[in-house]
Amino acid sequence: MNRLHSGNGKILKTSLALLIGALFLGGCATTAVEQRGIASKADPYENINRNVFTFNDTVDSYVAKPISDAYKWATPQFAQTGIFNFFNNLKNVDVIINDVLQAKFAQGAEDAGRLFINTTLGLGGLVDAAQDLGLKQNDEDFEQTLAVWGVPRGPYLVLPLLGSTTARGIPGSILDTAANPASYVGAPIQLVSLLNTRANAQGSLDFVKEGALDPYVFIREGYLQTREHLATDGKSQASLDVDNELGDDNTATSASDKKASTSSKANYSLQLSSAEHTANSFGSATQSLDQTAKSFEDASDKIDKLAKQKNSKKFKKAK
């Protein structure tokens, strides 16, 4: 099967590759373009970014891809899947921390269950047993938490060797690395993780290479949209987007201005909703703390009652 890493679904897979690319090499071939005209407000350093992108792409073609191809050739598919599952399971520690920081307590409990099941039934994480039990893998990280807390995204950046990120993504990645147990194991194991990640991204990178007219812009837009989608848990302004795109169809005069104003409106409402969400989060956190305190009180009352009963029984017996 050509695994449907194909079609429009591949657009997403592509963006997933971009996230993976943020770990390692986000690059793929680009043609030489004139260094002028910066079109995107999200990318004020486009000229520098494009140079880094070309550098990453070269390193990827000459170093990472050949090693990754050799790894793929030498490693059976079941081992690749097992390695992916193992590191993915460890990443859940980071996911759980961020569930809590975003006040997603139910999801946090689910993810903790996922980590527990896969670490025990799943043979230390090599088998994704939780998937078969219907526990889906959630995707949370510190960059998303910062977004939920209302920290602005900042400009899009392409880092040497590390690939796509944003100003908000850099502290996010540092915290994610610190919160991932895989960061504290030896270098050879981390190398396996990197190789496996790069090997898994091949399908998506091929898709970009085959389909993108300007791979730099394709990866940038895919990355930014995917991050937005994850941070807002799918509640981003997709519908606003299309109405806006359609709106300027008839009056093509101020398309970008409109887009900017709509997106700033969307950003504003997102900011509002994120502020609201943070307030709600704090609200629900306090509420759950209250409930916990209450349940402790109830429990201690019950213990008191039981103790009283026991005492009275003893007293009666003594009598």
Next chain:
Amino acid sequence: MVLKNIKFVAVFMCCLLLGTSNVFAKDEAAKQVVDKFQSELIAVMKNGKQLGFSGRYDKLVSSVSNSHDLTKIARIVVGKEWEKLSDDQQKKLVDVFSRLSIASYAHNFKEYGGESFTIDSEEETTRGGVVVYAHLSIPNDKDVKFEYHLKETDKSWRIINIVANGVSDLALKRSEYTSILQREGFDALIAKISEKIDNYSKL
């Protein structure tokens, strides 16, 4: 007086019913367009190998053209640059863009491995469009969530945008096309599109 009021209420109810049935018809018509396109796509995938690229392309010409508003999409992806193009350039752009869209479907949906589309729900947008929510189930892989954004044109519904797991195809293409037009110009854009179509047919 009471009779008058009853009459008024009855008329009002009728209007309301007509209104809802109209909304219902709208959603239903839009949903049918997506449903038909998805089944045709799956059918092509099932015979993908025998058909080969050109066979898949020929089958998908009518499927894609009858479900997508390719002219409008081509206009939107170049943004305000559209107005700066001559009539011939606009025609040329719509032509190569349409061929690229069909070719990319023909290339990417070439095999069948048990995938299936399911329509989940539909919703009307504030500007009279309809969004059809669907997902693609892939054996041993995560589902891909799709949003089809449709608009009515000449009494038929057409897909204007596809959002796959939060990534808008229209927004992505728009950034690419406007960037190339601004940096390298119209001829370079057409050359790049033609090169992609050519590559798809060879892969």
